Structure formats: C-alpha cells, structure tokens
Amino acid sequence: MQQLYSFVRKEFYHVFRDSKTLLMLFGLPIAQILLFGFALTNEIKNANIVVCDYANDNVSNELITQIAHSNNFTLAKIIHTQTEIEAAFEEGDIKLVLVFPNNFAQDLYHQGEAAVQIIADASDPNxxxxxxAYAQNIIRDYQQQIQRSAPQVLSIIPQVRMLYNPELKGATNFVPGLIALVMLLICVLMTSVSIVREKEMGTMEILLVSPTNPLVVIIAKALPYFFLSLLNLTIVLLMSVWLLGISINGSLLLLYFVSSIFILCALSLGLLISNIAASQQAAMLISLMGMLLPTVMFSGFMFPIENMPVPLQIVSNIVPSKWFYIIVKDIMIKGTGFAAIWKEVLILSFMTLFLLAVSFKKFKIRLS
Amino acid sequence: MSPKETVISVQHLTKKFGDFFAVYNISFEVYKGEIFGFLGANGAGKTTAIRMLCGLSVPTSGVAQVAGFDVYKDTEKIKANIGYMSQKFSLYEDLTVLENIRFFGGIYGLSGKKLQAQTTNLLEKLALAPHKNKLVASLPLGWKQKLAFSIAIIHEPVIVFLDEPTGGVDPITRRQFWDLIYEAADRGITVFVTTHYMDEAEYCHRVSMMVDGKIAALDTPAHLKNQYKVASMDDVFYQLARAAQRTE
Incomplete structure (x- = not known):
C-alpha cells in the first residue's frame, strides 16, 4: 500500500509538472468542444437549392421568392421535370430540392391542404x-401569412425525403463521439507515453530492480489517468450542457459507469502500446494512428457506419469506441436505461477484460 | 574484513542469447563489506552479468546466490536486499530532491518515522538540505550522482550494484563519490561496481576483468599489477583487453 501511495503521488507530480501534458489533458477537450460547438457550427448560409415547380402558380411562385430571399438559401435554378432532380443532386453542390406538385394553389385553396416535397441530400446528415428544418420554417411562416387573409383553414404539408441515408444515422450530436475521442486520447496516449518515458530515462530499470510488484507499477500508472479522465468527462459534460445547451436525458450514474469501463479499456490499450514502443515519439505515433484514426473512422461519430462497404462495417465491430459511442449516444440523447444497452456494455466489458489480460501478461517483468 | 562472509556466490554462470554467449561460465565470490570492481571493455558481458545477479534476467545455466538467495527462484527476495544505480541517470528530473527521496524510500518499503529519519540523515550528509525543494534537473551532475547513490542505499541493502556510476563526471567529483562508496562499505554494505575508469579500479578491494564473456583475471589491484609486471591498472586492462576477440 505504501509503495502504491508513493507511486501514485509521484505520477501526479509528473502530470502537474509538465505543462505540455496539462495543456493536452485539459486544453484539448475544451478546444474540441469549442471547435465542434461553435466554429463548426451547424448554421448553414446560402446553401444551393433547386426548385422543381410543376405547379407554376401564384402560391408556388410566392413561396419560391421567400426561399430565394432567405439567408440560408440561394436559389440555383428552377426546373420542371423529375429527371432533372437526380441530375441536380449528382452535380454535387445542390443540398436540397423543393418539389411543388401540379395544381398546388388549387389544392391549397379548394381542399385546404397541399403537399410540398422536400428532398435532401442526406449523405451529410447534419x-x-x-x-x-430551415425550409420547413419558411413554409410554415408563409402558411401563417396567407392564413390571415383566408377564410378557411389552409395547410401546406411538407413531405421530407432524405436521399442516400434515409434514417439519418450519425446525425445525432457530436458530444458522445467527442467523449470517446477525448477519453481515448488522454488514456492511451498518456499511459503509453508515461511508461515509455520511464524506459527511456532508465528509471524503469530501477523500478524493476526494486522490490516493487510490477502490478503496483501498472496500477500506479493507470490510477492518475483514470481519475483525470473522469474529471475530463465531467468537464466535457458540463460544457456541453452549459455552453452548447445539450441535455443529458439518461442516467448520469450509468454514463459514468460505462465510461469507467471504457477508460479501463483505453488504459490497457495504452499499456499494450508501451510494451511495443521503444521511444516516446513512437508511443505517441502508435497511439494517434492506431487509436484515434479508427475512432474517428469507425465509431460512427463522423461517418455513418451504415454507408460503409460491408468489410469495413465488420472491421468497425472490433473498435471499442464504436460500442462506447453507441452506448453514450443512447444514454445521453435517447435517454435509454441499462436494459436497452446491456448488450453493448457486455461487448465493451469483454473487450476490456481481454485487453487488460493481454496487457498484464505482456508487461515485461524482466528486462532481457 | 577478517571473517569472510560471502554475499555473492557465482558458479559456472552462463547466459546465452541465441548462439551467442554473452556471459560464459563465470565463477567468483564477493564478501561482505567488500568493494568489488567488475571491469571489462564494452560488450564484454558486464551488464548481462549484473542483470542476472539483480534478478532482471534469467541465467541460461550455472548457480548463483545473491545475499543468500537463489537467482532463479528468489528474485523477489533478492530485490528487497539490493540497491541499484545504473549508468543511465536514474532519478526523476521533474521531481524535487525531497520527492525523489520519498518516492524511492517508499517503493523500498520505508515509511513513517523511518523514512523521515533516513531523509533528514541523507539531506544532511549530502549538504542538500537547503536545496531539498529544488528540481533534480537543476542540480549539477555530481550532486545528482551522489544523491542517486545515497537513494540506492536508503534502505540499507546488503549489496549495492553500481553500473558505471561515474560516467561523465570530473575527477574531483568522482573522488567525492568514492568517499561515499567507502563510507557505505565501512557500514558493511557490499559494493559491486562496474567502471571504465582505471583510477577507480585502484580504489576497489578486488577487481575482476571480463574479456569476451569470461573472467580473465580476478585479484586485488596490487597483485594484478605484480602479476602483469606493470605500474598501473590501465596497463593491466590493456594487456588483457588486447586479447579480446569480440568487438562491440
């Protein structure tokens, strides 16, 4: 116990003495929240829009004018046939097509309702x-305008169609993905670097010659980063709630519980890397390439997994952050309880146990 | 050193890496309170031998006991009874003097009053008390090495292994460092030291010379100089090392 205590205290000294580590530890999540939350804002200005106007009557014309005057849209062109819609999307810079059917004004004034179709290129779901949503707002505003001067009830019904990615998977908030990313970065990178640094400095030799149990070395290395990661999780959550106005719908306790499993998983990955890497740079590179890239690619955080070729979809299953991302998304956004996510938690737990076992076994007790 | 108590006993110890005999069939004994010099050119097998004795590396064959414990079975007990300081500098540079002492004291199992007493004692002896809150990185190399040595014996081990402890240090500082070594030996701590500096070899009670993984000579410095009919240990070393087949 005495050994462990001395050790853990020492590790904290290392962390708090190194301004670069500190900056990475706390600056990174904050920077990412700000970056994702504000710089990469999802307000879109002057998106190109195409209108397919079969109706060509006064109502459709008025609506088109309103849309063309909105800050969010730029009217690229007005077309009149179905085939031109596909072509417009394929050209690339068209994000949205509005379709006014024949007899639009007539339907609206005689039957009290008319449908307008909104077709979006959902390959970028956000x-x-x-x-x-912008288009629907404009249509709703217009409907209220004309309602004032009309005796009967008028309703324009927007029918939304998402092209290419109808279920809009991956469109949910980035915060769960960010949590996975930050956890991995801190845990894997920091643990592997701090162990490799001892190897480089020659202090690892002293530790191995001392009566310290290697298990104590591992635990002492992991403990500080475990707590710092939980602290980091808290920072990210607080910032998401206060700064970005995201609400956490599920149980916080469950969220922290699952995060602890994921942190353990990341720590054992860091331990594994420290066994392979000979220098701090190598450890850093392996952590970044080997951990961050798969997380960004395969967790479903940036790119919807459903859109990937099948082999890549299969590969994505071995990336722990994918499961963690699903769990956090479910807890935070859908507000689901343990009953709905136990399968994912189980998978993540098994991965963690497996990695822990391998890394303990691999951790070199003897230098030879 | 009249009643000779053996603290390291090595018989026919061999370490093989693939086809290569890093250490071949070495045998020797080291006695309590002795300063035992372990000399040899680079690549002669010194470090491999030390690692086996410290329990860091398993011998291929042979028998060895360190502080009475077997190097195959009782490595944990050996570790509790030895100190170690390596050629690479072995303190934490980003920790203060005091923090280093407390950390290493802690992992060697000292705590509470005992650790406190040893810490005070050590700071006083090295005249480091006014600098105890300075980062080790800011200390001159000579001080660091003295501190590293004192920390390596903070738990009063039976044997301390020093693997080229004085690399890159000027002669005066090296002299002071050896004063510390003598003092430790006087207290009964056995010192097992490897070095490149032949003036340091003269300070040892007995020296062994390793050439190509074997022990080519083992005696007191005076006897060795007599035997090879030369004036200094430098010449003894030169005569022996010249016969070496291996290069680095």
Missing amino acids: TATTLT
Missing part, C-alpha cells in the same frame, strides 16, 4: 436535417 446538413440535411438543418436545411430541411
């Missing part, structure tokens, strides 16, 4: 949802 943009697609945002733009359809």
Whole structure:
C-alpha cells in the first residue's frame, strides 16, 4: 500500500509538472468542444437549392421568392421535370430540392391542404436535417401569412425525403463521439507515453530492480489517468450542457459507469502500446494512428457506419469506441436505461477484460 | 574484513542469447563489506552479468546466490536486499530532491518515522538540505550522482550494484563519490561496481576483468599489477583487453 501511495503521488507530480501534458489533458477537450460547438457550427448560409415547380402558380411562385430571399438559401435554378432532380443532386453542390406538385394553389385553396416535397441530400446528415428544418420554417411562416387573409383553414404539408441515408444515422450530436475521442486520447496516449518515458530515462530499470510488484507499477500508472479522465468527462459534460445547451436525458450514474469501463479499456490499450514502443515519439505515433484514426473512422461519430462497404462495417465491430459511442449516444440523447444497452456494455466489458489480460501478461517483468 | 562472509556466490554462470554467449561460465565470490570492481571493455558481458545477479534476467545455466538467495527462484527476495544505480541517470528530473527521496524510500518499503529519519540523515550528509525543494534537473551532475547513490542505499541493502556510476563526471567529483562508496562499505554494505575508469579500479578491494564473456583475471589491484609486471591498472586492462576477440 505504501509503495502504491508513493507511486501514485509521484505520477501526479509528473502530470502537474509538465505543462505540455496539462495543456493536452485539459486544453484539448475544451478546444474540441469549442471547435465542434461553435466554429463548426451547424448554421448553414446560402446553401444551393433547386426548385422543381410543376405547379407554376401564384402560391408556388410566392413561396419560391421567400426561399430565394432567405439567408440560408440561394436559389440555383428552377426546373420542371423529375429527371432533372437526380441530375441536380449528382452535380454535387445542390443540398436540397423543393418539389411543388401540379395544381398546388388549387389544392391549397379548394381542399385546404397541399403537399410540398422536400428532398435532401442526406449523405451529410447534419446538413440535411438543418436545411430541411430551415425550409420547413419558411413554409410554415408563409402558411401563417396567407392564413390571415383566408377564410378557411389552409395547410401546406411538407413531405421530407432524405436521399442516400434515409434514417439519418450519425446525425445525432457530436458530444458522445467527442467523449470517446477525448477519453481515448488522454488514456492511451498518456499511459503509453508515461511508461515509455520511464524506459527511456532508465528509471524503469530501477523500478524493476526494486522490490516493487510490477502490478503496483501498472496500477500506479493507470490510477492518475483514470481519475483525470473522469474529471475530463465531467468537464466535457458540463460544457456541453452549459455552453452548447445539450441535455443529458439518461442516467448520469450509468454514463459514468460505462465510461469507467471504457477508460479501463483505453488504459490497457495504452499499456499494450508501451510494451511495443521503444521511444516516446513512437508511443505517441502508435497511439494517434492506431487509436484515434479508427475512432474517428469507425465509431460512427463522423461517418455513418451504415454507408460503409460491408468489410469495413465488420472491421468497425472490433473498435471499442464504436460500442462506447453507441452506448453514450443512447444514454445521453435517447435517454435509454441499462436494459436497452446491456448488450453493448457486455461487448465493451469483454473487450476490456481481454485487453487488460493481454496487457498484464505482456508487461515485461524482466528486462532481457 | 577478517571473517569472510560471502554475499555473492557465482558458479559456472552462463547466459546465452541465441548462439551467442554473452556471459560464459563465470565463477567468483564477493564478501561482505567488500568493494568489488567488475571491469571489462564494452560488450564484454558486464551488464548481462549484473542483470542476472539483480534478478532482471534469467541465467541460461550455472548457480548463483545473491545475499543468500537463489537467482532463479528468489528474485523477489533478492530485490528487497539490493540497491541499484545504473549508468543511465536514474532519478526523476521533474521531481524535487525531497520527492525523489520519498518516492524511492517508499517503493523500498520505508515509511513513517523511518523514512523521515533516513531523509533528514541523507539531506544532511549530502549538504542538500537547503536545496531539498529544488528540481533534480537543476542540480549539477555530481550532486545528482551522489544523491542517486545515497537513494540506492536508503534502505540499507546488503549489496549495492553500481553500473558505471561515474560516467561523465570530473575527477574531483568522482573522488567525492568514492568517499561515499567507502563510507557505505565501512557500514558493511557490499559494493559491486562496474567502471571504465582505471583510477577507480585502484580504489576497489578486488577487481575482476571480463574479456569476451569470461573472467580473465580476478585479484586485488596490487597483485594484478605484480602479476602483469606493470605500474598501473590501465596497463593491466590493456594487456588483457588486447586479447579480446569480440568487438562491440
């Protein structure tokens, strides 16, 4: 116990003495929240829009004018046939197509309702949802305008169609993905670097010659980063709630519980890397390439997994952050309880146990 | 050193890496309170031998006891009874003097009053008390090495292994460092030291010379100089090392 205590205290000294480590530890999540939350804002200005106007009557014309005058859209062109819609999307810079059917004004005034179709390019789901929401707002505003001067009830019904990615998977908030990213970065990178540094400095030799149990070395290395990661999680959550106005719908306790499992998983990955890497630079490189890249690619955080070729979808299953991302998303955004996510938690737990076992076994007790 | 108590006993110890005999069939004994010099050119097998004795590396064959414990079975007990300081500098540079002492004291199992007493004692002896809150990185190399040595014996081990402890240090500082070594030996701590400096070899009670993984000579410095009919240990070393087959 005495050994462990001395050791853990020493590790904290290392962390707090190294301004670069500190900056990475706390600056990074904050910077990312700010970056994702504000710089990469999802407000979209002047998106190109195409209108397919079969109706060509006064109502459709008025609506088109309103849309063209909005800050969010730029009217690229007005077309009149179905085939041109596909072509417009394929050209690329068209994000949204509005379709006014034949007899639009007639339907509206005689039957009290008319449908307008909104087709979005949902391969970028975030943009697609945002733009359809803008379009719906404009249509709703217009409907209220004309309602004032009309005796009967008028309603324009927007029918939204998402092209290319109808279920809009991956369109949810970035915060769960960010949590996975930050946890991995801190845990894997910091643990592996701090162990490799001892190897480089020659202090690892002293530790191995001392009566310290290697298990104590491992635990002492892991403990500080475990707590710092939980602290980091708290910072990210607080910032998300206060700064970005995201609400956490599920149980916080469950969220922290699952995060602890994920942190353990990341710590054992860091331990594994420290066994392979000979220098701090190598450890850093392996952590970044080997951990961050798969997380960004395969967790479903940036790119929807459903859109990937099948082999890549299969590969994504071995990335722990994918499961963690699903769990956090479910807890935070859908507000689901343990019953709904136990399968994912189980998978993550098994991965963690496996990695822990391998890394303990691999941790070299003897230098030879 | 009249009643000779053996603290390291090595018989036919061999370490093989693949086809290569890093250490081949070495045998020797080291006695309590002795300063035992372990000399040899680079690549002669010194470090491999030390690692086996410290329990860091398993011998391929042979028998060895360190502080009465077997190097195959009782490595944990050996570790509790030895101190170690390596050629690479072995303190934490980003920790203060005091923090280093407390950390290493802690991992060697000292705590509470005992650790406190040893800490005060050590700071006083090295005249480091006014600098105890300075980062080790800011200390001159000579001080660091003295501190590293004192920390390596903070738990009063039976044997302390020093693997080229004085690399890159000027002669005066080296002299002071050896004063510390003598003092430790006087207290009964056995010192097992490897070095490149032949003036340091003269300070040892007995020296062994390793050439190509074998022990080529083992005696007191005076006897060795007599035997090879030369004036200094430098010449003894030169005569022996010249016969070496291995290069680095």
